[in-house]
Amino acid sequence: MRKTVGYRMMGWLWLLLGVFGATRVLAEGAPPLNIVAANYPLAYFAERLGGQQVKVSFPVPAGEDPAYWQPDARTIAAMQKADLIALNGADFEKWISRVTLPQSKRIDTSAVFKPRYIVVKDAVTHSHGPEGMHSHAGTASTTWLDFRQAIQQAEALAQAIIRNRTGLKSVVETNLVGLIADLHALDGDMRQFATQLGGKPLLASHPVYQYLARGYGLNLESVHWEPEEMPPPEEWKTLRDKLKSRPARLMLWEAEPSPAIKRQLTALRIQPVVFQTCANRPPSGDFMDAMRGNVQSLIAAARPPSANKPLKKG
Amino acid sequence: MIRIENLAFRYPARDSGFTLRIADFQMRTGERLAVIGPSGTGKTTLLRLIAGIAPPDRGAIWVDGRAVHAMNDTARRNFRITRLGFVFQDLQLLDYLNMADNILHPYRINPALRLSKTVRQRLERLAEELGIRDKLTKPVTSLSQGERQRAAICRAVLPSPALILADEPTASLDPENKQKILDVLFRAVESHNASLITVTHDHDLIARFDRVLDFSTFR
Amino acid sequence: MHHDIYLAWRYLYHHRVRSLILVICLSLMGAMPLGVHEVMNQGKRAMLDRALQTPLIAGRVGSGVDLTLNALYFNNPNAPRTTMAEVDRIESTGWALALPIYSRYSAQGFPLIGVTLDYLEYRRLAVTQGEMMTTLGECVLGAEVAAALGLEPGATLMTTPGNLFDLAGMYPLKLHVTGVLGKQNSPDDGAIFVDLKTAWIIEGLGHGHEAAAKSVVKDPTKSGNTQMMDAGLVTYTEITPENLESFHFHGDPATYPISAVIAVPNDHRAEVLLRGRYLNYEKDAQLVAPLSICENLLDNIFRIRELFDGVLGLVGLSTLLALSLVFSLSLRMRRGEMRTLFLLGSSRFTMFRLVIAESLMLALSSLCLGGVLIWMARHWLSGVMLRWVLA
Numbered sequence: 001m002r003k004t005v006g007y008r009m010m011g012w013l014w015l016l017l018g019v020f021g022a023t024r025v026l027a028e029g030a031p032p033l034n035i036v037a038a039n040y041p042l043a044y045f046a047e048r049l050g051g052q053q054v055k056v057s058f059p060v061p062a063g064e065d066p067a068y069w070q071p072d073a074r075t076i077a078a079m080q081k082a083d084l085i086a087l088n089g090a091d092f093e094k095w096i097s098r099v100t101l102p103q104s105k106r107i108d109t110s111a112v113f114k115p116r117y118i119v120v121k122d123a124v125t126h127s128h129g130p131e132g133m134h135s136h137a138g139t140a141s142t143t144w145l146d147f148r149q150a151i152q153q154a155e156a157l158a159q160a161i162i163r164n165r166t167g168l169k170s171v172v173e174t175n176l177v178g179l180i181a182d183l184h185a186l187d188g189d190m191r192q193f194a195t196q197l198g199g200k201p202l203l204a205s206h207p208v209y210q211y212l213a214r215g216y217g218l219n220l221e222s223v224h225w226e227p228e229e230m231p232p233p234e235e236w237k238t239l240r241d242k243l244k245s246r247p248a249r250l251m252l253w254e255a256e257p258s259p260a261i262k263r264q265l266t267a268l269r270i271q272p273v274v275f276q277t278c279a280n281r282p283p284s285g286d287f288m289d290a291m292r293g294n295v296q297s298l299i300a301a302a303r304p305p306s307a308n309k310p311l312k313k314g
Numbered sequence: 315m316i317r318i319e320n321l322a323f324r325y326p327a328r329d330s331g332f333t334l335r336i337a338d339f340q341m342r343t344g345e346r347l348a349v350i351g352p353s354g355t356g357k358t359t360l361l362r363l364i365a366g367i368a369p370p371d372r373g374a375i376w377v378d379g380r381a382v383h384a385m386n387d388t389a390r391r392n393f394r395i396t397r398l399g400f401v402f403q404d405l406q407l408l409d410y411l412n413m414a415d416n417i418l419h420p421y422r423i424n425p426a427l428r429l430s431k432t433v434r435q436r437l438e439r440l441a442e443e444l445g446i447r448d449k450l451t452k453p454v455t456s457l458s459q460g461e462r463q464r465a466a467i468c469r470a471v472l473p474s475p476a477l478i479l480a481d482e483p484t485a486s487l488d489p490e491n492k493q494k495i496l497d498v499l500f501r502a503v504e505s506h507n508a509s510l511i512t513v514t515h516d517h518d519l520i521a522r523f524d525r526v527l528d529f530s531t532f533r
Numbered sequence: 534m535h536h537d538i539y540l541a542w543r544y545l546y547h548h549r550v551r552s553l554i555l556v557i558c559l560s561l562m563g564a565m566p567l568g569v570h571e572v573m574n575q576g577k578r579a580m581l582d583r584a585l586q587t588p589l590i591a592g593r594v595g596s597g598v599d600l601t602l603n604a605l606y607f608n609n610p611n612a613p614r615t616t617m618a619e620v621d622r623i624e625s626t627g628w629a630l631a632l633p634i635y636s637r638y639s640a641q642g643f644p645l646i647g648v649t650l651d652y653l654e655y656r657r658l659a660v661t662q663g664e665m666m667t668t669l670g671e672c673v674l675g676a677e678v679a680a681a682l683g684l685e686p687g688a689t690l691m692t693t694p695g696n697l698f699d700l701a702g703m704y705p706l707k708l709h710v711t712g713v714l715g716k717q718n719s720p721d722d723g724a725i726f727v728d729l730k731t732a733w734i735i736e737g738l739g740h741g742h743e744a745a746a747k748s749v750v751k752d753p754t755k756s757g758n759t760q761m762m763d764a765g766l767v768t769y770t771e772i773t774p775e776n777l778e779s780f781h782f783h784g785d786p787a788t789y790p791i792s793a794v795i796a797v798p799n800d801h802r803a804e805v806l807l808r809g810r811y812l813n814y815e816k817d818a819q820l821v822a823p824l825s826i827c828e829n830l831l832d833n834i835f836r837i838r839e840l841f842d843g844v845l846g847l848v849g850l851s852t853l854l855a856l857s858l859v860f861s862l863s864l865r866m867r868r869g870e871m872r873t874l875f876l877l878g879s880s881r882f883t884m885f886r887l888v889i890a891e892s893l894m895l896a897l898s899s900l901c902l903g904g905v906l907i908w909m910a911r912h913w914l915s916g917v918m919l920r921w922v923l924a
Binding site: 070072073076080095097098099100101102103104 | 630631649650651654663665666668669671710728730739777778780781782
Binding site for chain 3: 394406
């Protein structure tokens, strides 16, 4: 805990120093580096790293899953003109093989841990949201949910920014330290949660938490449920059958499930916990706010019930 | 105008080795002299000696008060082109020039004569007088023999010479045209107050001259 | 002086046929060796310019000349191929920018070159009509291609089938022209550029599943929630916005074929390091410097220039002798004119001046005509030498 607080304080300190440094560099009058990010975590990292020295574009419309988004010709043309195109990699950008972008401006931020990608087999094709029919087969792509991997992605992005504009080296390196400190804090908190959980089984509504599970040793199994869609009875039956061998008490959701779903889960003594993946911009706050909220929700949910009861008077 | 004393000119051995001798000869200014005689007696040579084309071996020639026999090559050329007009037997017109350019040719080849606007205007008047004004721009190859003769006469007269030397100017012309050419020649001579020496074989024409010099007596 | 010029002009004009023949002979005599040299030099310059702009080329081990000429001029679609692993190898060093090119295909008689946008940026190829391509199935045209085919942005053109009987291989693809590149006076003007991935689609390494996107069925042989794709593998002849999302690639991209990789080292040190590294790969890959390859090639080819010079020298000498004979005969024929000048009172030097004036006018005319001929050779024949070398 103290370590986490320490990391957070360091993070704030470095953030302040970074802003100060960025302001000084801005005074020199160089145009901002134009960065296009393929998902929101990378957009957030780019903004943290470059400050006012970068102009970050995140072209995915609000509410759309960036993993299944297809850029139109105008967006692609804008990307071609960018100084840097920050890609998640791990097959996150399904559209990348169909568009024409300059190779030299692309940075695959997860390439450094490519050998450790998680390959998903036997996935079901389904449809939700504006992106239509899709499948989660292939490579799991929410790499940033393992915060150590998120650090590696931030480092890769920082190096790419510095390679592109060496004049930003001191600013970016300063800001990187602060960002890493924040991500370390999250990583520490997640480890604390994993320790608290002690290997108990977990459920997830959607197969998007693979790296989270692997990174923190979580005993996690996923279904394919949507927060606003009541699953059919047979799927509830399947869940109940699963609970016999895996008595999970927490279920991760990307968004708050509907009251009807919550009631059924409560009947099964399962507590839904919202853990936003933040592939797109959260409804409020930024990436760090959302992740802190996620982790705190997990920690709170994992506490023993007695820990939450108010002290008796007298 | 002309005075010749003890003149002797020997032809080269390959050309017969004949020696032209004239002991004493005089011609007054404005006189029209016809030179007749058999071929090979030196008639053309006399004209050339007077014109300074060839220097005599012996003797003296004065033309218009100038000692032609004593001049060097350059002086004789300048004298010839400025003070004399020569109508050659074979006309000596250049095929690649038109009539006007042929007439003005002496002005282009010797700096002693200056081609000016005045000269061009004089050419126009002279050509009008000689009846060839409308032929000035024609190439000489397209002209008749009579037109070519007039062009040669015009060329000789244009610099307003003091002495005109014409070597058989009416050769190969029919009798009517002979008279016409002679009329042209005499008119030009009169209008410029020049002297005229004409070598001719036409005895029909010699009556029109002031004096006749018969070279048959010089053999 | 002006009289001399006037008389010389009148003489030459009167004998204009003869004068023209003399001018032509003299100008050819001067222009031919200079013109041949100029054409050769132009060809050499063009070739070396292109090579100068291309620092290094990596490819499969074999003939460095073939590798170089194909990468620079796209002249050999059947050249040995390498793979994208070569690009990864160069990029992993961090020492150079790697620009893969794939020149196996053609369309309407013009080479179809698969590239990344980095190639176009490196060669300073910018779109002057329309827009740059953005997705699979699109192309931009070199300036000469657009002019020759009369195509503009919005048009389409079909690729040329590699082999009608190659059922498992290449398919003709209808390309959509999005733009026309500005003229560069380089081989890029005569090429059609597509995204490298589009070339792989033509190769058959990528395809769409148009029918599959519509029919996801439950596998009757398996229980549970197992789904099965309808096996509707379609050989697409056109990539459209409607079917674009169905396109995908199989296999390891590192094994995908390319013709060569242009390597642009970051600096001289990086170049030395990269060349040293490639000495270790000499069994399966080579890294060549186009400039030295082209210089050696041209030195060998242009040895023929010395032979040309010898032959042209002999021809020139005999022409000069013939012209001198004509000149002296002409002077002999003008004895009458010389006599006329003398009789009229001109000096012997006057005739000499007239002849000099005529000669100078002939020489000047020959110089002008020769200059025009050399200009024409430079303008219209500059590509001849290059095409001859590449043939």
